[in-house]
Structures are given as structure tokens and as C-alpha cells.
Amino acid sequence: DSGVTQTPKHLITATGQRVTLRCSPRSGDLSVYWYQQSLDQGLQFLIQYYNGEERAKGNILERFSAQQFPDLHSELNLSSLELGDSALYFCASSVPAQGGAGELFFGEGSRLTVL
Amino acid sequence: AQKVTQAQTEISVVEKEDVTLDCVYETRDTTYYLFWYKQPPSGELVFLIRRNSFDEQNEISGRYSWNFQKSTSSFNFTITASQVVDSAVYFCALTSSDSNYQLIWGAGTKLIIKP
Numbered sequence: 001d002s003g004v005t006q007t008p009k010h011l012i013t014a015t016g017q018r019v020t021l022r023c024s025p026r027s028g029d030l031s032v033y034w035y036q037q038s039l040d041q042g043l044q045f046l047i048q049y050y051n052g053e054e055r056a057k058g059n060i061l062e063r064f065s066a067q068q069f070p071d072l073h074s075e076l077n078l079s080s081l082e083l084g085d086s087a088l089y090f091c092a093s094s095v096p097a098q099g100g101a102g103e104l105f106f107g108e109g110s111r112l113t114v115l
Numbered sequence: 116a117q118k119v120t121q122a123q124t125e126i127s128v129v130e131k132e133d134v135t136l137d138c139v140y141e142t143r144d145t146t147y148y149l150f151w152y153k154q155p156p157s158g159e160l161v162f163l164i165r166r167n168s169f170d171e172q173n174e175i176s177g178r179y180s181w182n183f184q185k186s187t188s189s190f191n192f193t194i195t196a197s198q199v200v201d202s203a204v205y206f207c208a209l210t211s212s213d214s215n216y217q218l219i220w221g222a223g224t225k226l227i228i229k230p
Contacts, residue, residue: 056215088158101210
């Protein structure tokens with residue numbers, strides 16, 4: 001158990017819909033990362049937050065947004081869903097003292113299926 | 116630009132055989148960090164090891180060992196006396212200031228251990 005909690009574990013929805021994925025980082029971790037893993041794209045970095053502020057942005061679509069709340073949990077919002085958004089979405093957290101070069105601890109992922 | 120190459124897409128061995136997963140990286144930075152993660156069929160990503168560029172000592176953890184060679188820009192992972200539970204996708208990753216400390220991932224190697 002990594003200590004990172006993601007909900008929901010599975011989600012099935014239709015095209016055009018909007019979903020919210022939630023992540024609670026490990027106790028004490030200030031950084032939260034979101035990744036997308038699809039069969040053809042591998043692991044894609046979406047976005048990173050550090051103590052409530054956006055720290056880095058990767059290949060995140062404009063239809064997607066995220067935020068980190070004062071209690072450090074994070075949410076990833078996916079809207080106007082398309083079939084190609086079907087993927088496993090991971091949240092990870094890291095120890096801030098490592099300066100960004102520390103290991104990431106991943107949640108179990110949220111598997112999104114868009115029909 | 117930074118890059119991580121895991122040339123072996125899939126490896127299949129019989130239980131108790133030794134197996135080596137290759138990882139070759141590219142970076143201009145002199146300070147960087149290398150990682151291995153395991154993704155078993157259940158889906159979660161599990162951190163295995165982090166190595167910084169100044170520490171070329173090989174590491175052994177039980178049946179797992181890692182061979183870091185800066186001269187060939189490789190960070191290979193060997194499993195000795197493989198077991199069925201080792202079946203997973205293994206990812207190698209790299210981070211440094213050049214990537215703003217975001218992880219650069221290899222495509223992963225799927226390891227199948229047959230009983």
C-alpha cells in the first residue's frame with residue numbers, strides 16, 4: 001500500500017460527459033502528480049501541483065483541469081469526454097524535501113472507460 | 116533532449132531463470148536520477164529503486180539487482196531465480212533539471228514468468 005488513495009477505481013461513462021477523479025496523497029507529501037496511461041501512449045504526465053499551486057504542466061488537454069485543495073487532496077476533472085480518453089489515470093505524490101528528484105508513490109489508479 | 120529506451124518490449128522466461136531488463140538513457144545533465152517501477156497485472160505502479168548519477172555502485176535487494184554504468188548510459192535490472200509473481204511490466208525512468216524534474220519514462224518491458 002503506497003498510502004496514496006484514488007477514487008473511484010473504475011468509472012464507465014458516455015462520450016460528452018464530465019467526470020471527476022479524486023486523489024489523497026500520502027501523509028506529509030505536498031506534491032501531487034497526475035498521469036494518464038493508455039495502451040498506445042504509455043505513461044503520459046498531465047500536471048503537477050505543489051502545496052496548492054500548479055508546478056508543472058505536461059500533455060494535459062484543455063478539456064481537462066485539475067486543482068489541489070488546502071487539505072492537499074487533488075481532483076482531476078475531465079470534460080467533453082471522447083472515446084480516446086479511456087485510460088488508467090494515476091495520481092502520485094512525493095516527498096517535497098527531495099527537491100523533485102525523489103521517488104513518486106502512486107495510487108492504484110482510476111480506470112476510465114468512455115463508451 | 117532526455118530519453119529513456121527500453122528496447123525489450125516483452126520477455127518470457129521459465130520460472131527460476133535469471134532475467135535482465137535493459138534500460139538505456141540519454142541526458143545532457145551531469146546530475147540526474149534513475150528509477151525502476153513495477154506494474155503488476157493489478158495495475159498499480161510500485162517504486163523499486165532510485166539511483167543518482169554520482170552513485171555507480173550496483174545495488175542488490177534480495178533477488179533484484181541493478182547495474183548502473185555511466186560509460187554506456189545504462190541502468191539494467193536483473194531478477195535472479197525469477198518467480199511467477201515477478202510477472203509485470205517494468206518501467207525505467209529518468210529525471211533531472213533538464214526535464215524540470217519531471218520523470219521521463221521508458222516504454223516499459225513486459226516480463227512473463229512461466230511456471
